[in-house]
Amino acid sequence: YTFAALGMGEAIPISAYHDIGITELMDTVLAHVDDQFADETPDDVIRVAIAGRPNVGKSAIFNALTGEERSIVSPVPGTTRDTVDAVYEYKGNHMMFLDTAGLRRRGKTEQGIEKFSAIRTIGAIERSDVTVIVLDATEFVTAQDTHIGGFAQDAYKAGVVVVNKWDLRGEVDTTFEEAVVEIRDRFKFIPDAPMLFTSALTGRGIRAIPDAVRRTFSQFVKRVDEAELSRTLYAALGDRPLPAKGRRRPRISGIEQVSVRPPTFVITCKNPESLHFSYKRYLENRLRESFGFKGSPIRMFYRGGN
Structure with missing residues (x-):
């Protein structure tokens, strides 16, 4: 009643320790925020x-x-x-x-x-x-x-x-x-x-x-031509073939770029768990040699399949 007598509006009971009423408090605060404070950053920034x-x-x-x-x-x-x-x-x-x-x-x-x-x-x-x-x-x-x-x-x-x-x-x-x-x-x-x-x-x-x-x-944000990407992959496989022995030997059959920021690629591979990390690094280096990506990371995922 003391605060109500000050004419400051309805009081919002909260307990920070027990996390009670915090959501209601923030909803009330944001309801009074002017639109001029909205993010005006261009979408292409x-x-x-x-x-x-x-x-x-x-x-x-x-x-x-x-x-x-x-x-x-x-x-x-x-x-x-x-x-x-x-x-x-x-x-x-x-x-x-x-x-x-x-x-x-x-x-x-x-x-x-x-x-x-x-x-x-x-x-x-x-x-x-x-x-x-x-x-x-x-x-x-x-x-x-x-x-x-x-x-x-x-x-x-x-x-x-x-x-x-x-x-x-x-x-x-x-x-x-x-x-x-x-x-x-x-x-x-x-x-x-x-x-x-x-x-x-x-x-x-x-x-x-x-x-x-x-x-x-x-x-x-670079996106690579699909045909060029496939040619680069097959050229890399030809220059350094995968191991031909072993019951769980890996077999790579294709590659696609699925997104940017950063450039992200999915390689279709049989038994991907058997692919040595050094060969994965070799494939990444071949992509960089062909398409640049200077200063940018690239992500490569290996999806099981024939």
Whole structure:
């Protein structure tokens, strides 16, 4: 009765501990949300998550790309706590860049806000089409960098590697050529990912990022001609025949592409459980040699059948 006397409308009784009344509360809140807050993102937008360790320059890159000071830039690691987004148009393509909180090693992540920031960052990677993995040229490639790349790999997202602060590379005793070789080796789980060397402070290389994203996204949504796909498969089988001995020897009879984002293929195979993982990797490499898929993962499923 006390709250009713304030003229604030009907009270909604809840118990957060027992999870009682929460649904009714959210229904009431959403009923008062104006349509102006609805998602107005174009359907054909390319979602790009900018991810990396704390203080590698993600927010500076985000601001340089969008031309707005949307994210706070500070030398203090961990300044960005929530995901910030902005829609950017480049050569007829709409891109939504998502500036995310830096990800520390699990043992270094504090409880509370930082933990939830990390969860939101991983969620942004999972919602993206392309993940821009930002490295710090002064520290080069760390285990945490590849760990972050692993999040994109596990979510089957395309990847672009950006080495930021390249203007400060003198602090690391390495040449451009050595850097390329080392990064390729550490990020070999993202085959032929575009690699850019930038400086958000001076603007060097920043304008090359949207083009790299656009090219990588085109691989992420690539659909292969059915006849070309079959010819590639049979040529691979001819160059490296399957084992001819054994009671449960595998036999491959066809292939089809069933979806994109990422490109996904189903191979019809008798006794697929007998197919060695090295042969599966060989077939994936043949598809990449023929059709590219640079920077994009591909998924391959083996369906039993004759």
